[in-house]
Amino acid sequence: MSTAIGTPNIALVKYWGKRDEELNLPTNSSISMTLDEKLTTKTSVLFTEEIDQDRLYINREEQDINGADIPEKSMFIKRALEYMRKKSGIKGHALIVSENNFPTSSGIASSASGGATLVFALSDALGLKMTRREMSIIARQISGSACRSVYGGIVEWKKGKKPDGSDSFARQVIKPSYWGDLRDVITIVDTSKKKISSSVGHHTTIATSTLYKNRPKHADAEVKIIKDAIKRKDFQAMAEIIMRDSNDMHATMLDTWPPIMYLNDNSRDIIYAIHELNEKKGRYVAAYTFDAGANAHIITTEDFINDVLDVLKGINSVKSTIQSGVGNGPKILKNESLIDLSKLSPI
Ligand code: PMV
Numbered sequence: 001m002s003t004a005i006g007t008p009n010i011a012l013v014k015y016w017g018k019r020d021e022e023l024n025l026p027t028n029s030s031i032s033m034t035l036d037e038k039l040t041t042k043t044s045v046l047f048t049e050e051i052d053q054d055r056l057y058i059n060r061e062e063q064d065i066n067g068a069d070i071p072e073k074s075m076f077i078k079r080a081l082e083y084m085r086k087k088s089g090i091k092g093h094a095l096i097v098s099e100n101n102f103p104t105s106s107g108i109a110s111s112a113s114g115g116a117t118l119v120f121a122l123s124d125a126l127g128l129k130m131t132r133r134e135m136s137i138i139a140r141q142i143s144g145s146a147c148r149s150v151y152g153g154i155v156e157w158k159k160g161k162k163p164d165g166s167d168s169f170a171r172q173v174i175k176p177s178y179w180g181d182l183r184d185v186i187t188i189v190d191t192s193k194k195k196i197s198s199s200v201g202h203h204t205t206i207a208t209s210t211l212y213k214n215r216p217k218h219a220d221a222e223v224k225i226i227k228d229a230i231k232r233k234d235f236q237a238m239a240e241i242i243m244r245d246s247n248d249m250h251a252t253m254l255d256t257w258p259p260i261m262y263l264n265d266n267s268r269d270i271i272y273a274i275h276e277l278n279e280k281k282g283r284y285v286a287a288y289t290f291d292a293g294a295n296a297h298i299i300t301t302e303d304f305i306n307d308v309l310d311v312l313k314g315i316n317s318v319k320s321t322i323q324s325g326v327g328n329g330p331k332i333l334k335n336e337s338l339i340d341l342s343k344l345s346p347i
Contacts, residue, residue, distance in 0.1 A: 001044065001045065001046040001047070001125055001337065001339065002044070002045055002121045002122075002124035002125035002332060003042060003043065003044040003045075003121060003332070003333045003336050003337050003338065004042070004043050004117045004118075004120035004121035004124065004330050004331065004332050004333065005037070005040055005041070005042050005043075005117065005330060005331060005333050006040070006041050006043075006113045006114075006116045006117030006120060006149055006329070006330035006331075007034060007035045007036065007037060007039055007040055007041070007113050007149065007327045007329075007330070008034075008035050008039055008041075008102075008110065008112050008113040008149060009032040009033060009034045009035060009112055009113075009145065009148045009149045009155065010032055010033050010035060010184055010186075010289065010291070010297045010299075011030050011031070011032045011145065011148075011289070011291065012031050012032060012033060012154075012226055012238070012241070012242050012245070012289065012299070013029075013030050013031045013219055013222045013223045013226055013241065013242075013245045014030055014219070014245055014246065014249045014289075014291070015028065015030040015144055015145060015157065016201070016202060016205060016215070016249045016252065016253075017202055017205055017206045017212060017215070017216065018144070018202050018203070018206070019159075020163070020165065021199075021202070021203060023140075023141060023164070023165040023168075024076075024140050024141055024142075024143070024144040024165075025159070025160065025165050025168050026144060026157070026159045026168070027159065027206070027215075027216040028159055028215065028216040028217075028219040028220050028223075029156065029157060029158050029159045029219070029220050029223045030145075030148070030156075030157045030219070030223065031154065031155065031156045031157070031173070031223050031226060031227060032145070032148045032154070032155050032157075033153075033154055033155075033182065033184060033299070033326055034148070034149060034151060034152045034153060034154075034155060034176070034326065034327040034328070034329055035184060035186075035324040035326075035327045036324045036325045036326065036327035036328075037327060038322050038323065038324050039100075039101065039102045039113070039186070039322065039324065040100070040101050040102075040113070041098060041099070041100050041110070041113040041114050041117040042098070042099050042117070042333070042336070042338060043096065043097070043098040043099075043114070043117045043118050043120075043121045043338070044096070044097045044098075044121065044336075044337050044338040044339045045094060045095070045096050045118075045121040045122055045125040046094070046095045046125070046339050046341075046344075047085075047090050047092035047093070047094055047095075047125060047126070048092045048093060048095060048344065049091070049092045049093070050344060051093045051095055051344055052093070053066050053093055054066060054078070054081060054093050054094045054095075054096075055093070055094070055095050055096065056074070056077065056094075056096045056098070057096070057097045057098065057345075057346045058098050058099075058100075058114070059098075059099055059100060060099070060346050065077060065078045065081075066078075072199055073111065073142070073143070073199075076141055076142045076143070077115075077118065077142055079141065080118070080119065080122070080138050080139075080141060080142050081094055081096075081122065083138065084119075084122045084123065084126055084128060084138065085126065087126070087128060088126035088127060088128055090126055090127075094122075095339060095344060096118065096121075097338040097339050097346045097347075098114060098117070098118065098338075099338060100113070100114070102322075111142070111143035111145065111146060111198075112143060112145040112146045112148065112149045113146075113149050114142075114143070114146070115139045115142035115143040115146025115147075115149070116135075116139045116146045116147075116148075116149035116150045116329075116330055117149075117330050118139075118142065119135045119138050119139045119142070119146075119150070120135065120150070120330040120331075120332065121332075123135055124332050132150050132151060133169050133171070135150050136148075136150040136151070136169040136170045136171075137165065137166065137168070137169045140157075140165070140168060140169065140170075141165075143198075144157075144202075147168075147169055147170045148170045149329070149330070150170060150329065150330065151170060151171065151172040151329045152172065152175075152176045152326070152327050152328035152329030153172045153173070153174050153175045153176040153178070153326060153328075153329070154172070154173050154174035154178075154179075154227075154230055154326070155170050155171065155172055155173065156170065156171060156173045156223065156227065157169070157170040158170075158171070159220070172329075173227055173230075174227075174230055174231065176325075176326045176327060176328050176329075177326075179230065179233055179326065180325070180326070181301045181302035181303070181325075182299070182301060182325065182326055183299070183300050183301060183302060183305055183323055183324065183325060184297050184298065184299055184323075184324045184325075185286075185297070185298040185300060185305065185308050185309070185312070185321050185322070185323055185324075186295065186296075186297055186298075186321065186322040186323075186324060187270060187295060187296040187297070187298060187312055187318055187321050188295050188318070188319045188320045188321070188322070189264075189266035189267065189270070189294050189295055189296070189317045189318055189319060190264070190266065190293070190294040190295060190319075191319070194262065194292055194293050196260050196262075196292075198292045201253065201256070201260050201292060204256050204257075204258075204260065205252050205253060205255075205256045205260065208256050208257040209252045209253075209255040209256045209257070210255065211251055211252045211255040212252040212255065212256075215248060215249070215252055218248070219245065219248075222241050222244075222245055225237065225241060226238055226241045226242070229241065235284060235285075235301060236283060236284050238287070238299075239278075239284035239285075239286070239287035239299070240284065240287075242287040242288075242289050242299055243274075243287045243288055243289065245289070246288065246289040246290050250262065250263055250290065262290065262291075262292050262293050262294060263290055263294055264294045265317075266294055266315070266317035266318075267290055267294045267295075267296060269315050269317060270288055270296045270298075270312070270315060270318075271288055271296075273311045273312070273314070273315060274286050274287070274288045274298065274308075274311070276311075277307060277308070277311050281304075281307070285300060285301075285303075285304040285307060285308075286298050286299065286300040286304060286307070286308050286311075287299045287300070298312075305323065309321065
């Protein structure tokens with residue numbers, strides 16, 4: 001048995017569109033900041049002969065991972081589990097209990113922290129001693145963005161070229177402590193589940209958007225530029241890429257047929273307010289970015305947190321904010337468990 005804790009990541013240059021939908025191979029490289037432990041996924045895994053099939057609970061709700069017609073995410077989880085179990089030679093069924101301390105499937109990267117944390121817990125429970133690179137490749141196959149949450153700091157996912165995906169994994173490019181006052185103010189305006197899953201979105205945008213054709217090359221170029229900007233701690237260069245890349249990805253979503261709109265009027269209020277703040281300061285002090293949801297991530301530095309919070313206070317639709325620094329990535333929790341061993345169920 002093992003328990004791991006992990007965190008989401010926020011993409012600064014986004015992954016949107018797959019060249020292989022089965023293996024989650026992206027059309028472009030991406031780069032992200034791993035968040036700290038304000039937002040967490042905890043996952044306990046137990047292998048036992050005492051249950052008759054594999055069981056998965058997310059936020060105490062049992063998910064179907066055994067039926068013939070299970071959702072794609074469950075299928076990907078089952079595939080990772082079976083691969084790792086076979087590699088270890090351990091025979092028992094898996095009891096997996098996973099909990100997020102933040103809303104699931106609302107565009108706050110629950111699948112990223114969920115996938116990475118699960119692979120960490122599985123590797124430890126099965127005694128596999130996998131490298132982070134190996135874990136990143138498996139996490140990628142659960143949810144693309146999960147491959148980046150296997151590391152702390154600033155993380156690059158190189159798209160790779162090989163059809164089998166063996167060169168498509170993430171790596172840490174900048175240590176968590178390097179830019180210690182970098183912050184993400186996660187701004188919650190909507191906690192409902194997204195209407196269009198990211199898997200459907202990835203597919204439909206590639207299939208139907210004409211704007212998308214320009215994106216992969218452009219995003220690859222931006223990854224290189226932003227990486228250098230972060231190394232120089234050049235917030236000006238970094239901020240513009242972050243905002244433009246988010247807008248670019250959401251433009252291809254809007255250009256998808258039928259259109260995909262994760263942003264809403266609340267997100268737009270935030271976009272305008274951040275531009276106004278930057279205008280007032282005469283330089284970029286904050287940058288917004290949105291994943292597949294209406295909730296904003298405002299990237300800023302410690303010095304400007306209060307300015308950002310003041311601006312957000314003026315927006316009615318903002319329900320709450322969470323401040324995150326750069327996180328260290330997943331780890332094993334030695335003395336914690338989410339499994340009740342006597343009932344073989346979530347505690
Ligand atoms: O990992 P997925 O399939 O849920 O895709 C997530 C894609 C975005 O969050 C929108 C962007 C990213 O790079 O994280």
